[in-house]
Amino acid sequence: MKSLVIIERILRNRNRFFTEIRDGVELGEKMRAMLVSGIVFFALYGAVMGSTHSLWQVISSAVKLPVLFLATLVVCSPTLYFFNLIFGSNQSLTQNFCLILTAITITAVILLSFSPIVLFFLLTTSQYQFFKLLNVGVFSVAGIVGVRFLGQGMRIVSVGGHDGAKARRNILRLWILVYAFVGSQMAWTLRPFIGAPSLEFELFRQLGGNFYGNVFASLGEILGFFTVR
Amino acid sequence: MSDDIERLLASIGSQLDLDAELEREVIDEIRGHLEDAAADAEVHGVTRQDALAEAAARFGVTDVGLQLHSVHEGQATADGVVAASLPVVCALVLRWLVFSPGGTAVNWRELLIRPAFWVVAGAALLVPMLRFTNRRYALVSWTFFWVLSVIFALGPALRW
Numbered sequence: 001m002k003s004l005v006i007i008e009r010i011l012r013n014r015n016r017f018f019t020e021i022r023d024g025v026e027l028g029e030k031m032r033a034m035l036v037s038g039i040v041f042f043a044l045y046g047a048v049m050g051s052t053h054s055l056w057q058v059i060s061s062a063v064k065l066p067v068l069f070l071a072t073l074v075v076c077s078p079t080l081y082f083f084n085l086i087f088g089s090n091q092s093l094t095q096n097f098c099l100i101l102t103a104i105t106i107t108a109v110i111l112l113s114f115s116p117i118v119l120f121f122l123l124t125t126s127q128y129q130f131f132k133l134l135n136v137g138v139f140s141v142a143g144i145v146g147v148r149f150l151g152q153g154m155r156i157v158s159v160g161g162h163d164g165a166k167a168r169r170n171i172l173r174l175w176i177l178v179y180a181f182v183g184s185q186m187a188w189t190l191r192p193f194i195g196a197p198s199l200e201f202e203l204f205r206q207l208g209g210n211f212y213g214n215v216f217a218s219l220g221e222i223l224g225f226f227t228v229r
Numbered sequence: 230m231s232d233d234i235e236r237l238l239a240s241i242g243s244q245l246d247l248d249a250e251l252e253r254e255v256i257d258e259i260r261g262h263l264e265d266a267a268a269d270a271e272v273h274g275v276t277r278q279d280a281l282a283e284a285a286a287r288f289g290v291t292d293v294g295l296q297l298h299s300v301h302e303g304q305a306t307a308d309g310v311v312a313a314s315l316p317v318v319c320a321l322v323l324r325w326l327v328f329s330p331g332g333t334a335v336n337w338r339e340l341l342i343r344p345a346f347w348v349v350a351g352a353a354l355l356v357p358m359l360r361f362t363n364r365r366y367a368l369v370s371w372t373f374f375w376v377l378s379v380i381f382a383l384g385p386a387l388r389w
Contacts, residue, residue, distance in 0.1 A: 004310065005303035012305075013246050044314055047321055055325045112310065115317050116373070123380040 006033035007109060010102060014149065018156035021098050031098055034105040035070075041108035042066040046193065048115050049135060052122055053195030060203055061193045068190050069104050072183045076100070079178065083171045088164035091157055099153045107146035114138045128197050129218040135194065136215055143183070147176045184211040234263055234281060245298050248305040254362075255297050311360050316370050319353040320377035328382060 006029075009017045021027065043062040050061030081096040091099075121134055154172055158165065187193070188211040195201060238256050245252050263284050270280030327345050340346045353374040357367035 002303075004306040008303050008306040012248075044318065048317060051321055051324065058321065058325055113313050116313060116377075119317050119320065119377060123377065 002029075003033040003037035006030055007037055007105065010106065010149070011109070014152060015156065017102070018099075018153045021095055021102075021153065022157040022159065024092075024095070027094050027098050031094075031101055034098075034101045038069070038101070038105045038108040039066040041112040042069055045108075045111040045115050045118075048119050048122070049193045050195060051119070052128070052131065053192075053197070054201050056201045057192070057195040060201075061195075064190050064193060068183070068186050069107070072179065072186050073097075073100055073104055075182055075186070076175070076179050080172070080175045083175070084158075084168055087167040087171060089158055089168055095157060099150055099157060102153055103146040103150035105146075106149045107142045110142035110145050111138065114142070127222070128194070129221045132194060132218050133215070133222065143180065147179070150176075187211060188214075234260060237263070241297070245301075247298070247301050251301055251305060255301060259297075308361060308366075311357055312366065312370055315353060315356055316374035316377060319349050319374050320381060322349050323378050324381045 006017075017030075021030070042065040046061035046063070046065030047058045049065070050057035050059070077093075077097050077100055080100065081091070081093050084091060084096065118134065118138060122131060125131060151172060154168070158168060188209075189204075189207065191205050192199075192202065238260060241259060242252060242256055245255060247255070263281065266284035266287070267277055267280040270283065271277055275283070323346070327340065327343060327349060354367065354371045357370045358364060361367050361370075
């Protein structure tokens, strides 16, 4: 229940939540609550994605989706922290981590809210490529909402920092791009999440190709240009 | 007089940060308590205004607002999580753990004697019934669970 209280506070009164992060109020408790709820929500969405294929794929996706976001968080946090520090931020690493975790938690909440819709489409469409692109769209929307929260949080938490606010804003924009690239590459590395219907279950596929090429290929098949193998 | 109560309630309400429906229920409950306290005091010869003032002081506006907020905070999110996830989770459990491995309910007569089937179907109804104050939401959630489960069993999409 504590996790849900924290989520409600983020959604309903984000100014108060970010102010508490700025003042260092119960950061550990906040992070624990966000981690727990984030992992559960990602796992549920992962299970929905994997349910196109097999029970093993359901379990695998339910485990891999939280790992994907947490690994991206761990990989990207230090970059944001050190660049902010160079440009006059007075935030601690924990505060930085907490802010990014907030963005990831919001992404998880949005994904959870989309899970009935995605399951409905899974049951009523027979096109694997469409389902894949639908998920890319859902993740994009959820990710954008998440990083908007991060932007708002950074503004509030950075109040009182040294000079360089404009530079820090630009760094945040660049960091968001890096975060998206790292996230998509991480997703490609950990694939499959849905599981191609013609292939047997595999925990991980062989490396090769990239996320963006595959999305364009799926678009091409849906529009009738070629068939993805 | 009722202006006094409304002012008091407004100041408690300003400290609550809950969804509108829940906030109204809480405020209505406090209004009931305040009016009962005032009526009791009037029976004992205290004027209504004094009775209200005493009841309001006894309540302690700040404390009551904060306490009510902490008691109810998170409930709206919990409702949302149950509404979004329970039908989905129950449909997935039926699909992968109760239906036949092919995802169909071909031997549906056999399903009816499996306790797991009734446990999942019961949980899909009981949890929202206990969770939501408005029982109709629970029925909508249960219906959605059955729609998903029936399409799972009959639909061709899972055999891409």
